[in-house]
Amino acid sequence: MTQHPSAARKILLDCDPGVDDALAIAYAVGNPDIDLVGITTVGGNVGLGKTTSNALRVLEFLGAGDVPVTAGSAVPLLRVPVTAEEVHGADGLRGARLAAPVTSPRPGQATDFIIDTVLAAPGEITLVATGPLTNIALALRREPALAAAVRDFVIMGGSSGRGNVTPAAEFNIAVDPEAAAIVFSAGWTVTMVGLDVTLQATADAAVIERIGGLGRLAADLVLPCLMSHADGDEAGSAKNPAHGPEVHDVCAVAYVARPAVLGCEPAQVIVETTGRWTSGMTVTDFRAPPEHRNALVATTIDVPAFWDSVLDAYTALAAALP
DSSP states (O other): OOOOOTTSEEEEEEEOOSHHHHHHHHHHHHOTTEEEEEEEEOSSSSOHHHHHHHHHHHHHHTTOTTSOEEEOOSSOSSSOOOOOHHHHOTTSSTTOOOOOOSSOOOSSOHHHHHHHHHHHSTTTEEEEEOSOSHHHHHHHHHOTTHHHHOSEEEEEOOOSSOOSSSSSOOHHHHHOHHHHHHHHTSSSOEEEEOHHHHTTOBOOHHHHHHHTTSHHIIIIIIHHHHHHHHHSOOTTOOOOTTTOOBOHHHHHHHHHHOGGGEEEEEEEEEEOOSOTTTTTOEEEETTSOGGGOOEEEEEEEOHHHHHHHHHHHHHHHHHHOO
């Protein structure tokens, strides 16, 4: 596993791999300013068994098989599960050429791992969620002190203006809006890295060309994921080949390492759970009084700086691959 300096930001990544989750894991492993202390998995892009297997597959391919993986919730709190195989493929990593995992997830539940890891190092762990928020909501219900013990909490999810699975709702929030409502009302500040910025983080032809020189990392993981993701029919995705596919989840992890790549505005975010047409919408009020603000909402992204950071991490990772 890559050794990180003592000043690296410790992150615990809750995810549902998924091709863009896989790319986010690669960024976290390759960036020297991030210390990936663990991964928890949730049902989302594909079912829980596959998201867990995919996390293990990606870590082993990257030479980071010692990062612990713990499985979490297979289903939303109240709703029928919704998955996205049409975007991510039947196995969740459509196009990636990775072996089956030889390691196994840790025993126990993701909620226990999240609570134990954060409370053992109060103020040190940045919790990053790039899938449905079921595990986080369950952890908060069991241990409300979690909200005060994290260093930061960052999600890829939501939008202040548009959705991608419905006109109102982004996928990660729409899959489990009740969980998202619990998370946004937990008394902490949620940094919401949503579609406002992630739809701009596209891998254009110049980025693809730079990635092409990264050997096995490019050939077996990054390029297959990017190209298959570009062929998916996710609503709201870029279809213009000149723009290329988005890498939604990478944006949330990149914010931890390079906060300056995103511009964020304080706001109140309320999750709609009952609307016939708006279920899963993150209703965002930038004019809310300060005492009601519960979020920092990413509204701008420095796309060249973002890709410089991502490609620096991938280049270092490619050089270290076994």
